Amino acid sequence: MDKYYINHLRELEAESIYVIREVAAQFERPTMLFSGGKDSIIMYYLARKAFWPAKVPFPLLHIDTGHNFQETLDFRDNLMEKTGGRCIVRFVQDSIDQGKSAEETGYDASRNLLQTVTLLDAIEEFKFDAAMGGGRRDEEKARAKERFFSHRDEFGQWDPKNQRPELWNIFNGKKRMGEHFRVFPISNWTEMDVWQYIYMEDVEIPDLYFTHKREVFNRNGVWLATAPFMSLRDSEKPEIKDVRCRTIGDITCTGLTLSTANSLEDIILEVAATRTTERGGRADDKRSEAAMEDRKKEGYF
Amino acid sequence: MSDFKDKQSGYLDMQLLRFTTAGSVDDGKSTLIGRLLYDSKAIFEDQMEAIERASINKGDEYVNLALLTDGLRAEREQGITIDVAYRYFATPKRKFIIADTPGHIQYTRNMVTGASTANAAIILIDARNGVLEQTIRHAFIAHLLQIPHILVCVNKMDLVDFKQEVFDKIKSDFLKISNKLTIKDVRFIPISALKGDNVVDESKNMNWYQGKPLLNVLETIEITNDRNTTDLRFPVQYVIRPQSDEYHDFRGYAGRVAGGVIKPGNAIKILPSGLQSRIKSIESMKKQFDRAFAPQSVTITLEDDIDISRGDMIVAVDNEPTISQDIRIMACWLNEKPMIVGGKYGIKHTTKDLRCIIKSLDYKVNINTLDKITDDKNMGLNEIGQVSLKTTQPLFFDSYQRNRITGSVILIDEATNETVCAGMIL
Numbered sequence: 001m002d003k004y005y006i007n008h009l010r011e012l013e014a015e016s017i018y019v020i021r022e023v024a025a026q027f028e029r030p031t032m033l034f035s036g037g038k039d040s041i042i043m044y045y046l047a048r049k050a051f052w053p054a055k056v057p058f059p060l061l062h063i064d065t066g067h068n069f070q071e072t073l074d075f076r077d078n079l080m081e082k083t084g085g086r087c088i089v090r091f092v093q094d095s096i097d098q099g100k101s102a103e104e105t106g107y108d109a110s111r112n113l114l115q116t117v118t119l120l121d122a123i124e125e126f127k128f129d130a131a132m133g134g135g136r137r138d139e140e141k142a143r144a145k146e147r148f149f150s151h152r153d154e155f156g157q158w159d160p161k162n163q164r165p166e167l168w169n170i171f172n173g174k175k176r177m178g179e180h181f182r183v184f185p186i187s188n189w190t191e192m193d194v195w196q197y198i199y200m201e202d203v204e205i206p207d208l209y210f211t212h213k214r215e216v217f218n219r220n221g222v223w224l225a226t227a228p229f230m231s232l233r234d235s236e237k238p239e240i241k242d243v244r245c246r247t248i249g250d251i252t253c254t255g256l257t258l259s260t261a262n263s264l265e266d267i268i269l270e271v272a273a274t275r276t277t278e279r280g281g282r283a284d285d286k287r288s289e290a291a292m293e294d295r296k297k298e299g300y301f
Numbered sequence: 302m303s304d305f306k307d308k309q310s311g312y313l314d315m316q317l318l319r320f321t322t323a324g325s326v327d328d329g330k331s332t333l334i335g336r337l338l339y340d341s342k343a344i345f346e347d348q349m350e351a352i353e354r355a356s357i358n359k360g361d362e363y364v365n366l367a368l369l370t371d372g373l374r375a376e377r378e379q380g381i382t383i384d385v386a387y388r389y390f391a392t393p394k395r396k397f398i399i400a401d402t403p404g405h406i407q408y409t410r411n412m413v414t415g416a417s418t419a420n421a422a423i424i425l426i427d428a429r430n431g432v433l434e435q436t437i438r439h440a441f442i443a444h445l446l447q448i449p450h451i452l453v454c455v456n457k458m459d460l461v462d463f464k465q466e467v468f469d470k471i472k473s474d475f476l477k478i479s480n481k482l483t484i485k486d487v488r489f490i491p492i493s494a495l496k497g498d499n500v501v502d503e504s505k506n507m508n509w510y511q512g513k514p515l516l517n518v519l520e521t522i523e524i525t526n527d528r529n530t531t532d533l534r535f536p537v538q539y540v541i542r543p544q545s546d547e548y549h550d551f552r553g554y555a556g557r558v559a560g561g562v563i564k565p566g567n568a569i570k571i572l573p574s575g576l577q578s579r580i581k582s583i584e585s586m587k588k589q590f591d592r593a594f595a596p597q598s599v600t601i602t603l604e605d606d607i608d609i610s611r612g613d614m615i616v617a618v619d620n621e622p623t624i625s626q627d628i629r630i631m632a633c634w635l636n637e638k639p640m641i642v643g644g645k646y647g648i649k650h651t652t653k654d655l656r657c658i659i660k661s662l663d664y665k666v667n668i669n670t671l672d673k674i675t676d677d678k679n680m681g682l683n684e685i686g687q688v689s690l691k692t693t694q695p696l697f698f699d700s701y702q703r704n705r706i707t708g709s710v711i712l713i714d715e716a717t718n719e720t721v722c723a724g725m726i727l
Contacts (some may be wrong), residue, residue: 003525003526004525004526004528004530004562004594004595005316005525006596006597007313007314007315007316008315008316008540009313009396010597011317011596012317013598014557014596014597014598015556015596015598017598018538018557018598021538021539021555022538024539025538025539025611025652041456045549048586049585049586050555050598051539051541051555052541052584052585052586052587052600053541053543053545053547053548053551053553053584054541054542054543054544054548055543055544055545103459103527119583126382137387137389138388138389143388143400144387144388145384145385145386145387163384164719164720164724165410165411165413165414165635165720166414166720167413167414167417167418167555167705167709167720168417168418168709169418169703169708170649170650170651170710170711172649172711172713172718172720174647174713174718176718187387188387188389188398188466190389190391190396191389193396196313199313200313219641287308292500
């Protein structure tokens, strides 16, 4: 008797492609959020697979904090050119200049939180009715209950009491005028699945994920990259280290991993051996329960 | 690197198993999940340190693994929505997704939601209490949602001196109930989630138990034959027409196979038009497959140019689903607003969106005793019963028992857009 089964990566792939196609079918003006990090790269790759040989039938949207690694922006532009994709870019700096958001001050200033204002403005500007994001349920305890199709009211807010039950693979994207959905096609992927899939499919990723020499400094046990807009305390001394990014985001809060991994094989072994979460490893989180709350406020999820 | 290849080729070829756990905190469910995550090293140092600190602060004698899945308890204390939480772990053999649901009767809707995608269910029984009302409820839901494999874990064996008689009694009590239900595969495992007996490692305290520990069972249950591979069902999800010179004549039908095995050359029929053609190719990005089956997402092309759109279904010429506007479902009501007999609702079935009217509530089921209730004609939140519907256009369906994908529907309240009912077609 024939055995009909596909491995876990193919099953996750099939699920994500199904979700992305549902979004394209159920919504009039969907978009896919793109940050240049591995999760959004995978999501875009799956979208290309979902509609091949046609082009992806929606634009990507990048909310640029202005604090990106240059490598990320170059990678994004290159990828769009190669694949014929369209990526809309909206800048946090513009929201600040328009007085809609205020820059944080101090050593730990970050534009992570400010992204929300710019994102909601962009959704309004383009009348997007669904925005796909690369969030994964394994990232955070609080995300473990997120739906694939997550309903947002006309203010873009999430009401945890008003989440629709999601059964089988039947997704209910019905909404009123002015409301929109956030959709998370790779909800069920773990960090390891993402890396294994990149390896299996030979997906191109930015060089930042591989080891390179960079000027870094240590803040509360986390290695951060130096950049013109980062101010260092007297005790923080820049030095050159072999590092790689485990996640890629805003420079001000992207912790770098000391690593000499220079291939996908190395990275997968490193992830398999790693004993801290992707989002963890921050010395300041460990001091009190409140530190975790603070991190939430910074807009991590 | 040769070492890597060997190791990773194994990792890359794992199967995915989705299982649900129903039980209350008192059954030791959180401890069991914590134990599985901890012993399979799915818990990271920073998470472990956090619960160690929390345990010390609370004055616990040992690290309280239940704190790892504490979200639900916190929710209850704060009085917000109790929900399904998804958790992930992997062993070298399989990747697992746990749909962790609370087991009390007021959370039936959450159990049904978690069970809808599960390959297996863990039902926890406290060895000191034996089979209770809630055990019957959990077994009934597993049966209703047709979860193929049920693992009954008799927990807290350490508190009954690891006695075989206690385990055997619970086993025979459970079988008396499950024999009345359609449960394909049921297994019993005596465990102590707290002490770790028969969870990951074999217990040294229960030599009389001949079976494998829970994790080993989860790693080895045969799940490849659980999906329908006999009835070709391909609900069309999206039509792909590239506007490019290179693929000018390409017309593909994208979707996720719901049943059967599709091969190029297969004679097919399109519903509802009834037009016939043959499968020309099965496409993925820059690749072609020689076959496709559930749950694969593919794009297929046909030999003939036929007008097909989303909501149509491609089936084998000689094997059609039922085509009807009148359907009977076992319904689980998910909303605070009760069901209105005679009311109109939106209905979603595979990729099809229709409207329907509720003709009658035939009976309800007391899910604690499995008795039929015929004198109460109101169906409210968390209640389960048989409902007759009429849809605005014909649906193409199989019974839920035959195919979980083509046999399931959801109903939507047209005023609030909320999903109010899960239906399994009879």
